[in-house]
Amino acid sequence: MPRPHSYLDVLARVLALPMSEGLASSDERFHAASAGEDALIVDVEKRRYHRVPDARPQRFDDTAHDGVAQAALQLEHRDGIRTIALAAQDDSFWTPLPDPRVIGLPRIVQRHDTAWTSPAPPPSNAPSRTSITDWLGSLVALAVLAFFAAFGFNALRWSLEGGWNLLWLLVGLPVFPVFTVLTLSTAYGFFRTAVPPRQALNAIDVSRDERFRIGEPLAFRVDATVPASVGDQPAEPPPQVFARLIVQTVNDKEDGSWSVNDWAWDADPADCVSSTLTGTGERHVHYAGTVTASRNMPRKAQERWHLALSASQEAETEPFYVTSLATPPLITPHRMVQPPDRLAQLNALLHDDEFELVRTAYGRERSRAFFDDFTPEDIRAVFTVDAEAVVDHAMATAWYEGQIETERVGGDSSYYLLKEGSAYKVMFTERWWTESLYESTDLRSTVARYLVATNLFVRCLPGAQALEIPAPYSDMRPDSAPSVSATDETPPQSSSSDASSRQ
Structure with missing residues (x-):
């Protein structure tokens, strides 16, 4: 299924609702998606929407009316199925779309959890069997190991008869002990049901550097306590915390439409550091890291910045902490220390040495300068020749x-x-x-x-x-x-x- 249309995405942000995958009519004029418990429908052509409470869109159908195909949306309600002929609805059915170019970008839905427990604890070393095939495979493996252990025992018993039967000793001595140990360990794992540890944090406190600048590291630190257990299960803190720096911008298109885009930068994983308060036995953990926004990102008239922290890099993982950041000031251009001459520019452009020339012009070391460190304005200032030259x-x-x-x-x-x-x-x-x-x-x-x-x-x-x-x-x-x-x-x-x- 396609991703929700950008208009649906903006609606969901404005209404602070989670958005599902989207549906589109055959002519792609109408789009629909589930937003929380409701269904959202947008008319892309006329930039309007309709919200259907307590419903879930199922599919679009083309219905014939006076010989013309019209889009109809099938919705699932608690009391049955309902079909709406969208093109036949009058203006009272629709509501104008909120335009972020006029009303501003939707607010960031902040989230500051003070206690967090992982909905998906990490797997333990106990075997996990979810189907009859897994169970049969484990039983067959156990039976094969037990067969070879019994064969080794019989070989030792046959060797006691003496004579040529002593040759069975060469088979029984290595086979019996090895397969006996393997059989016992497999049987122990087969019948053992270990309780998986839960990842848990309490009293979460997040601090970050308020002097946020684009192109400079934004430092953050997460402090929390770890309870002894969650319910009847032992609690373990996540081994790492993952930070993502995100900026929302409005993208104006030539046809007058718009979309809200997210630019994101991932930080290196912040490792868990444990400590215990003297005399209390209370477990404390902290995570510290930095994340940097690229200087070459395009600045927009409308921007909303926020920081999101989660305990997993999986896309479906809900962050346990989301906070807004002040919009950073405009980027100060790098100061050029060695402007290249005309011939150096021409040779660099023809021999794929452009970035090396940019680094040299600004006096940046090769090991510490990357393409993201330079804005388009920085690069344009280096190359003063035209295409014809x-x-x-x-x-x-x-x-x-x-x-x-x-x-x-x-x-x-x-x-x-x-x-x-x-x-x-x-x-x-x-x-x-x-x-x-x-x-x-x-x-x-x-x-x-x-x-x-x-x-x-x-x-x-x-x-x-x-x-x-x-x-x-x-x-x-x-x-x-x-x-x-x-x-x-x-x-x-x-x-x-x-x-x-x-x-």
Whole structure:
């Protein structure tokens, strides 16, 4: 099932309700999902919604009305099944969607648990059998071990008769004790039912650095006590705590629609450190760690930051602590200490040394500087040349000679230059499918398009937009590929690996 539409996601956040997987009508105008005990329906085209109390959406059906197919939603209520013809509903049925560009982003649902017990305790070393097959397999293994233990015992007994029967001693001496021990240990594990330890924390207190800055570590610390037991089961604290730094932003699209996006950064696991108060025997634990937001994230006019802590990296795990953070100040650009000259910029752009040039320009050490440490503004300040200058340098140094192929090649999500007769082409290959994206008899024009298509840094230079070519076809399947001319047809070429991400 598809993920809920972004409008449904915003509704759920505004209403502070948990959201399930979404359903969509055949024309994708209407979307629905369960939100808590209710059902939410949105009309994407007219940006409105309807909330049905105490219901769960089951499926969309297309019903014919005056010869026109209309979407109908089937809902499950406690008293039966109900079907709503959505297109036939008047304006009184709908409510305008809350637009975060007007009312602001939905509030973060904060959660500050003072006591927490894991709903899924870690498995113990006791065997876990959940089906009849598991039980039969354990019984067969136990029977086989018992058979060899009995065979070893009989071999020892046969050797007591003397003569040639003494040779049975060579079999019985190693077989009997080894398989007897294995049989006993397996039988002990078969009948033992160990109580799994529960992970538990009480009096949870979380502190974090209030001087939060993007690009700098946000320090956090979790302090808690551990009870002796939870019910009749021993309590054990989680061995690690996992932090996630999240920012909500509004993404405005060109068609006037919008969505609320989450950017997230995971911290390294914070290990448990135990301590005991002198004279009390009370168990205390604390976890300490840091998490850093990337400097290259786009800043938006509306942002909401929060920190979420959980005891597992599983996506379904509910955090036990969620708290809002103050919006950090705008990023201060790095100070350039060694501006590169024009030739250094051109050579870096042609030989994939762009990031090394950026690090050198800002005086950052290789071991301590990563791509996330630089904003798009930082990078644009380093490269002052335009796209045409890069193309001129590529032609003057004959850089293109090492890029041109004379036969079609296969690969995984890669571009290459191809010369066929008097024509030059920018080609894209996806496994065995090859597509021609641009063709010209002018070598310089083709090299310019190839550079812009394959190099992210060149694509951001002034003048690059005029050299862009259509993106490769998104689905490289032979039954749905776009039609090509006779000169572009090529037989399938084998590839040993699946497609990787496109450049």
